[in-house]
Amino acid sequence: KREADFVFEKFLEYVFIISDVKFFATLGLNYIWIAFYYRYFNNDMNPQVLKKTSFKYLDSIIKL
Helix, strand or coil: CHHHHHHHHHHHHHCCCHHHHHHHHHCCCCCCCCCCCHHHCCECCECCCCCHHHHHHHHHHHHC
16 A cells, blocks of 8 residues: 555656646646545545645645
8 A cells, every 4th residue: 555655646746747837828728627536635434524635736736
């Protein structure tokens, strides 16, 4: 499980990068839809509690 978590974390870090932002800017877009799977943010066993660590991926995209 630890290796799978590592691979998945790296995937999220590199799935949307600065070159993507530059490309969308050339298209004249002022917003884009970024899909996030709900399980990034919560657990089915405890759906009312958000995982604070998951917001680092969303924050990193917003900062681009």
